[in-house]
Amino acid sequence: MQRPMIKPEHLPVRHGDDRIRIGGVVRGIAADIADPDGWVWALLAALDGSRTTDQVVAELVHRHPGRSEADVRTAVGDLVRAGYVEDAGAPPPAGLTAAEQGRHRRGRALFRWMDRTPRRTSWDTQLLLRGARVVVVGIGGVGCTAAQTLVVSGVGHVHCVEPDVVELSNLNRQILFTERDLGRPKVDAAVERLSAYDSGVLVTGERSAVDGPAGLRKLATGFDVLLLAADQPPEIRSWANQACVATGTAWVHGGYHGPQVSCGVYRPGTGPCHDCGRVAELERQAALPPVTCSPSAARTARPHAANAVSAGVAGQLAAHLTLSLITGVPAVRTNCQYGVNLVTLQDSFALGPEAPRPDCPACGNR
Secondary structure: OOOEEEOHHHOOEEEOOOEEEEOOOOOOOOEEEEOOOOHHHHHHHHOEOOOOHHHHHHHHHHHOOOOOHHHHHHHHHHHHHOOOEEEOOOOOOOOOOHHHHHHHHHHHHHHHHHOOOOOOOOOHHHHHHHOOEEEEEOOOHHHHHHHHHHHHOOOOEEEEEOOOEOOHHHHHOOOOOOHHHOOOEHHHHHHHHHHOOOOOOEEEEEOOOOOOHHHHHHHHHOOOEEEEOOOOOOOHHHHHHHHHHHHOOEEEEEEEEOOEEEEEEEOOOOOOOHHHHHHHHHHHHHOOOOOOOOHHHHOOOOOOOOOHHHHHHHHHHHHHHHHHHHHOOOOOOOOEEEEEEOOOOOOOEEEOOOOOOOOOOOOOOO
16 A cells, blocks of 8 residues: 555544544444544544655654554554555556546445445445446336436446336336336336436346246346346246356345335355245244235225335335445345335344255255
């Protein structure tokens, strides 16, 4: 590291005379450092990107004779390993044009804020996105929002898969379509709209329906991440899981049950798969008392309960998890399902078994 610098988003704050908070106030990023004699505060001030490590060491040893060169170098190394330091002397990223850097500099700042992994440059995450390929299966409410977010975030190739045409009832939540698109294949309208956001992103599409694991396996083979935004037929998530377990492809699913938004994120071979969780849930339900539905339920035709908020939150969360799979930022727990209750805005959760199930039909024999 040529010229170590505390990341701008992680600038330290001193509390009283003996404690420093670095990394801001966001839980999971911030940390407290004890500093009874003030030398750590002086070290953090010296890490402003204007000095080499040797110069920082020389200055701190001169100002604090009680600290050795080894003490200072160890402290700098600890800060680097903790992810609070970047190299102010790193060269400009060779894989991004000046226009791309200008477009994504605020995204770079957010990734840099969330990232606690030492990297060559704070542009590394954007370079990973630039080289990534994501297939979005289902361009409805969730898929429209997710695909839009992936494109504007700079994912290099986004492929859209959807069999249907645009209908009037889609327009309350499927944000890529307008009244002009009524009767038009969704995938055609989506590719046209998404391509207008960033000419440097390759946006492609195909009008086809998913009818089993084989089709999803073919899609998963050609992409780094599969984002499943379709919810029909009911077994489609298990199909996606089977396909991604077979190909080793990371995948995400997103959807909602009324105001309950849920998304799952999986990296095959690193823990329990989606169907491990499904087996566990069926086991849990089997132990519960029998359930009797109201007789009127079968006679009542209910429209799909959704709006742009529920679909949008699910799509944004699915896109966020996809970006995490690609970049490692933030380093969220994988191989589980997340949920958010839009009624309370408090009941967020992560669910999933801690280990693969030996009786799982998808990964149990692997």
